[in-house]
Amino acid sequence: MTKQVKQLDRVIIRFAGDSGDGMQLTGDRFTQETASFGNDLSTLPNFPAEIRAPAGTLPGVSSFQLHFADHDIMTPGDAPNVLVAMNPAALKANVDDLPRGATIIVNTDEFTKRALAKVGYDSDPLSDGSLAEYKVSQVPLTSMTVRALADFDISKKDAQRAKNMFALGLLSWMYNRPTEGTLGFLKSKFAGKPEILAANLAAFQAGWNFGETTEDFAVSYEVKPAQLPPGTYRNITGNLAISYGLIAGSRLSGLPLFLGSYPITPASDILHELSKHKRLGVRTFQAEDEIAGVGAALGAAFGGSLGVTTTSGPGMVLKAETLGLAVMTELPLLVVDVQRAGPSTGMPTKTEQADLLMAMFGRNGESPVPVLAPRSPSDCFDIAIEATRIAVKYRTPVIVLSDGYLANGSEPWRIPDVAELPDLSVPFTTEPNGDDGEFLPYRRDPETLARPWAVPGTPGLEHRIGGIEKSDGSGNISYSPANHDLMVRTRQAKIDGIARDIPELEVDDPTGDARVLVLGWGGTYGSIAAGVRRVRRAGGTVAQAHLRHLNPFPANLGEVLRSYDRVLVPEINLGQLALLLRGRFLVDVISYTKVRGLPFKAEELAGVVQEVIDRV
Amino acid sequence: MKDFKSDQEVRWCPGCGDYAILAAFQGFLPELGVPRENIVIVSGIGCSSRFPYYLSTYGMHSIHGRAPAIATGLAASRPDLSVWVITGDGDGLSIGGNHLIHALRRNVNINVLLFNNRIYGLTKGQYSPTSEAGKITKSSPMGSLDTPFNPVSLALGAEAGFVARTIDSDRQHLTGVLRAAADHEGASFVEIYQNCPIFNDDAFEPLKDPAERDMRLLRMEHGEPLRIGADRGVVMGDYGELKVADIAEVGEDALVRHDAHRADPGYAFALSRMDYPAFEHVPVGVFRDISRPTYDELMAEQLGGAEARSGQEELASLLAGGDTWTVR
Numbered sequence: 001m002t003k004q005v006k007q008l009d010r011v012i013i014r015f016a017g018d019s020g021d022g023m024q025l026t027g028d029r030f031t032q033e034t035a036s037f038g039n040d041l042s043t044l045p046n047f048p049a050e051i052r053a054p055a056g057t058l059p060g061v062s063s064f065q066l067h068f069a070d071h072d073i074m075t076p077g078d079a080p081n082v083l084v085a086m087n088p089a090a091l092k093a094n095v096d097d098l099p100r101g102a103t104i105i106v107n108t109d110e111f112t113k114r115a116l117a118k119v120g121y122d123s124d125p126l127s128d129g130s131l132a133e134y135k136v137s138q139v140p141l142t143s144m145t146v147r148a149l150a151d152f153d154i155s156k157k158d159a160q161r162a163k164n165m166f167a168l169g170l171l172s173w174m175y176n177r178p179t180e181g182t183l184g185f186l187k188s189k190f191a192g193k194p195e196i197l198a199a200n201l202a203a204f205q206a207g208w209n210f211g212e213t214t215e216d217f218a219v220s221y222e223v224k225p226a227q228l229p230p231g232t233y234r235n236i237t238g239n240l241a242i243s244y245g246l247i248a249g250s251r252l253s254g255l256p257l258f259l260g261s262y263p264i265t266p267a268s269d270i271l272h273e274l275s276k277h278k279r280l281g282v283r284t285f286q287a288e289d290e291i292a293g294v295g296a297a298l299g300a301a302f303g304g305s306l307g308v309t310t311t312s313g314p315g316m317v318l319k320a321e322t323l324g325l326a327v328m329t330e331l332p333l334l335v336v337d338v339q340r341a342g343p344s345t346g347m348p349t350k351t352e353q354a355d356l357l358m359a360m361f362g363r364n365g366e367s368p369v370p371v372l373a374p375r376s377p378s379d380c381f382d383i384a385i386e387a388t389r390i391a392v393k394y395r396t397p398v399i400v401l402s403d404g405y406l407a408n409g410s411e412p413w414r415i416p417d418v419a420e421l422p423d424l425s426v427p428f429t430t431e432p433n434g435d436d437g438e439f440l441p442y443r444r445d446p447e448t449l450a451r452p453w454a455v456p457g458t459p460g461l462e463h464r465i466g467g468i469e470k471s472d473g474s475g476n477i478s479y480s481p482a483n484h485d486l487m488v489r490t491r492q493a494k495i496d497g498i499a500r501d502i503p504e505l506e507v508d509d510p511t512g513d514a515r516v517l518v519l520g521w522g523g524t525y526g527s528i529a530a531g532v533r534r535v536r537r538a539g540g541t542v543a544q545a546h547l548r549h550l551n552p553f554p555a556n557l558g559e560v561l562r563s564y565d566r567v568l569v570p571e572i573n574l575g576q577l578a579l580l581l582r583g584r585f586l587v588d589v590i591s592y593t594k595v596r597g598l599p600f601k602a603e604e605l606a607g608v609v610q611e612v613i614d615r616v
Numbered sequence: 617m618k619d620f621k622s623d624q625e626v627r628w629c630p631g632c633g634d635y636a637i638l639a640a641f642q643g644f645l646p647e648l649g650v651p652r653e654n655i656v657i658v659s660g661i662g663c664s665s666r667f668p669y670y671l672s673t674y675g676m677h678s679i680h681g682r683a684p685a686i687a688t689g690l691a692a693s694r695p696d697l698s699v700w701v702i703t704g705d706g707d708g709l710s711i712g713g714n715h716l717i718h719a720l721r722r723n724v725n726i727n728v729l730l731f732n733n734r735i736y737g738l739t740k741g742q743y744s745p746t747s748e749a750g751k752i753t754k755s756s757p758m759g760s761l762d763t764p765f766n767p768v769s770l771a772l773g774a775e776a777g778f779v780a781r782t783i784d785s786d787r788q789h790l791t792g793v794l795r796a797a798a799d800h801e802g803a804s805f806v807e808i809y810q811n812c813p814i815f816n817d818d819a820f821e822p823l824k825d826p827a828e829r830d831m832r833l834l835r836m837e838h839g840e841p842l843r844i845g846a847d848r849g850v851v852m853g854d855y856g857e858l859k860v861a862d863i864a865e866v867g868e869d870a871l872v873r874h875d876a877h878r879a880d881p882g883y884a885f886a887l888s889r890m891d892y893p894a895f896e897h898v899p900v901g902v903f904r905d906i907s908r909p910t911y912d913e914l915m916a917e918q919l920g921g922a923e924a925r926s927g928q929e930e931l932a933s934l935l936a937g938g939d940t941w942t943v944r
Contacts, residue, residue, distance in 0.1 A: 035939065036940075037941075038943065229943065230943050232936065232943075234936075234939060248935075258689060260685075278918050278919045281919060283919065285688070285689065287685065287688075288718040291715075292682070292715050297689055299658070299676075299688060299691075302690055304694070305689075321682075325678060415936050418928050456690075457653055457694070464622075464668045464675040466676055466678060476624065
């Protein structure tokens with residue numbers, strides 16, 4: 001049978017199943033195949049906080065969405081074209097996201113009376129006509145997998161578990177994905193279990209062959225590689241990119257990396273990744289709590305390391321006091337907050353960008369700290385390097401606000417040429433700087449206002465630092481009113497001055513006559529850019545700008561805000577950046593917010609932008 | 617040897633035990649044989665935590681209870697330094713209790729000096745985690761309800777490899793204990809009974825009064841029989857507990873010979889339980905001094921000789937790892 005191959009420019013696939021069905025692995029493998037094929041892509045993993053929620057229930061549904069295209073794309077996509085539903089719960093939890101005409105591939109083996117009743121289906125959606133507006137492919141995934149593996153010396157349970165590989169094989173056939181990577185992955189994953197390996201390979205092959213032979217699937221699809229700028233690429237998640245960026249920051253600054261961290265979702269993967277790289281001199285310390293994590297990082301910074309601590313919202317709260325100490329002692333320190341839905345424990349596996357005001361102000365006293373936010377998974381690499389640059393140059397803690405979406409989502413990343421990365425080396429102070437040959441730990445560089453960084457072990461520069469107010473210059477304890485005023489203002493001026501050392505805000509305004517500006521920050525970049533692109537395609541005129549530096553703001557921000565009639569600020573919080581902009585620049589921005597634990601949809605933002613344009 | 621006094625004016629209340637400890641510490645540092653630039657004093661918050669200012673070494677007066685955590689990062693990343701943590705019973709055992717026990721269990725190469733005056737001094741006189749139950753203070757006018765910590769028992773329970781106790785007013789003993797703590801590789805924990813003349817004056821008087829102290833102090837010397845005064849000594853009870861007996865009754869040979877190097881902490885723990893009821897017989901000296909690998913050694917070992925010094929190539933190959941593809 002010759003099958004038809006249809007060309008598509010982009011596809012959005014969502015794999016959904018029980019949290020034990022291996023959907024994250026399936027999605028990740030399909031993503032790797034897609035990456036190595038050369039498509040542009042963006043992913044959105046979405047999983048429960050429970051390790052294994054009860055099987056077959058709605059809260060137990062785990063999904064992985066992948067958007068891939070023959071052109072550059074900005075988001076994991078609003079609505080899936082294809083849903084792979086491993087059971088009724090997966091169907092029910094996801095079907096409302098599908099546009100009319102979408103393809104649904106269901107595992108019919110799981111559509112038993114009991115399983116249907118468990119999620120509240122009164123009748124079988126596969127036969128009651130409720131899915132009439134979709135193309136439904138009914139595939140007995142489990143039983144076909146078990147049959148394909150009948151000759152293998154493995155348990156029935158192991159055979160059933162391989163159904164995700166069958167599904168992956170089928171989808172890999174449907175979209176003409178290269179399979180070498182997956183085969184290689186399985187070989188190394190199950191290197192010690194030859195029977196399981198053989199079974200998984202066979203299940204994958206059976207899925208592929210099923211697509212090739214059955215008449216259910218008459219068409220396969222092809223999405224051509226995207227024309228990305230020349231270079232060598234790999235697929236990367238935000239957490240991996242941050243980890244690499246931190247290692248790069250350490251190498252470029254010549255400072256050994258010391259990570260003090262306490263496990264917390266969704267930041268833990270940074271701890272896991274950095275723990276692998278002892279060869280690069282990376283010290284990782286799994287502390288007894290968040291406070292000890294940041295404390296140890298600060299202690300290491302005092303000793304001349306690049307001190308780093310990584311966490312997520314609730315852990316960030318606990319670090320606040322030590323951050324204040326880092327502000328007072330004026331030591332470099334990197335703090336990565338992978339934001340998640342809050343307050344308190346909130347929704348650990350769901351994304352949000354509601355820690356901005358905490359990062360800005362969540363400490364006692366006047367305690368300014370630079371704040372940066374990456375805009376995409378691959379930007380996490382660059383932001384980590386930028387955070388390192390600012391921290392070591394200005395001797396200050398720096399907060400990086402990533403988020404759960406960036407942390408777990410992935411996209412192609414052009415691997416940088418190491419030789420082109422910036423030199424961040426800052427020499428330690430080794431000579432006395434006082435007029436009488438003494439060492440003044442708080443005598444500042446007149447340009448950056450940074451104080452000298454003299455590390456223990458340096459003869460003649462012995463000094464004491466700490467959290468009590470320090471006398472300008474000498475660093476002795478001081479309760480002098482005038483000195484405190486001076487030090488508070490100086491610490492603020494030091495952080496404000498960084499604005500001279502960061503790029504101005506670039507505005508994307510292709511026609512040059514937009515009257516509406518959409519301004520965002522952090523992980524919403526892709527959704528906003530995709531929304532703006534839709535508006536422009538429909539003939540609308542709109543400008544877009546995105547903040548990576550949130551404290552200090554780029555020097556030209558006020559001017560940019562004032563040069564548009566209306567400024568729309570979409571955020572996944574209740575308007576935190578909007579509050580800052582109004583307070584700082586007296587510009588009445590329009591705040592558009594949504595806090596559902598999910599990224600914005602491009603279509604939705606396009607609608608909001610168009611409304612604002614229409615009203616101007 | 618160099619003078620370890622800093623140029624800062626020492627500001628404690630007149631009669632504070634901290635002066636004596638500072639003097640002993642300043643006197644002891646030169647014999648440590650470590651250049652002053654390689655010594656770092658990290659403290660938390662409290663009267664004792666002003667210590668770093670008065671020493672011409674590197675120092676950090678940090679935040680409440682967190683000194684062990686900060687010192688851990690410093691010591692683990694700089695094994696070449698001699699790191700000392702100065703803390704008090706409130707700082708180390710209340711707000712910082714968690715960090716203290718974890719630093720001890722990990723065996724980070726730091727020396728923790730816990731000044732125990734059994735009261736909150738800096739916040740003006742509330743009961744502390746070592747105050748005796750029923751203590752009347754501003755925050756406990758009807759007597760505190762808390763059962764106090766025994767810091768030595770706590771440290772032993774946290775697997776500390778070196779645990780000792782000494783008294784602020786006995787400079788010779790204090791210096792001897794500091795020396796032993798410094799000689800120990802790994803986390804050392806030293807409890808120093810320290811007088812607060814303002815809020816808990818004479819709390820340790822029975823141990824200082826020349827007429828009484830020899831009847832109460834159990835001076836532990838490794839390899840020597842455990843004696844209290846001339847007539848009494850320590851014997852092993854039926855359940856492994858230690859108890860005090862008249863030597864005349866049990867005979868000289870029945871006395872337990874002190875063994876600070878026992879791997880099993882049970883014996884040291886039994887010793888730590890002997891100072892009950894209050895100060896009747898108080899062991900001072902080194903309870904336990906055993907050798908085990910330090911955290912910083914183990915960490916350095918993991919980093920090992922494999923550590924790449926050729927930065928750029930290593931970094932480039934790291935970044936280019938995994939599945940890649942090339943766009944031309």
